[in-house]
Structure formats: structure tokens, C-alpha cells
Amino acid sequence: MNATLKELPIDERMRLVEELWDSIAVDQSALPLTEEQRRELDRRLDAFEVDRSSGRPASEALADIRRRL
Numbered sequence: 001m002n003a004t005l006k007e008l009p010i011d012e013r014m015r016l017v018e019e020l021w022d023s024i025a026v027d028q029s030a031l032p033l034t035e036e037q038r039r040e041l042d043r044r045l046d047a048f049e050v051d052r053s054s055g056r057p058a059s060e061a062l063a064d065i066r067r068r069l
Contacts, residue, residue: 005013033041 005016008016
């Protein structure tokens with residue numbers, strides 16, 4: 001890690017990470033999908049159209065993950 005960055009308080013470093021991540025999310029159209037990713041998304045969409053399951057709340061999934069840790 002850059003020594004200058006390491007000198008920043010952790011809350012400031014977290015803010016910088018969030019800003020960086022947000023800037024990547026805005027430009028995600030610049031990252032084209034690979035053919036494999038496109039096939040996987042199509043497979044998942046097909047499975048959803050057959051099942052029509054809306055899944056489960058993220059809070060429930062996260063709780064399950066935390067219990068397993």
C-alpha cells in the first residue's frame with residue numbers, strides 16, 4: 001500500500017474506496033461481458049423464467065452466511 005494512503009485515517013480511506021468503486025460502477029458499460037458470462041446470465045434468466053422464484057431477501061442470505069462463519 002502506498003505509504004501516503006496508509007497515513008490517512010481509516011474513515012478517509014474507506015471514503016476513497018467508496019468513491020473509487022462508485023466511479024467504476026458508473027463506467028461498467030466499458031467492461032463488455034465475455035461470451036461465457038453472457039451464456040451464464042442467459043442460463044440464469046431462463047431458470048428464473050421457468051421457476052419465477054423471486055429468491056430471498058439479502059438480509060436472510062447474509063444471516064445464513066454469518067452463521068456459517
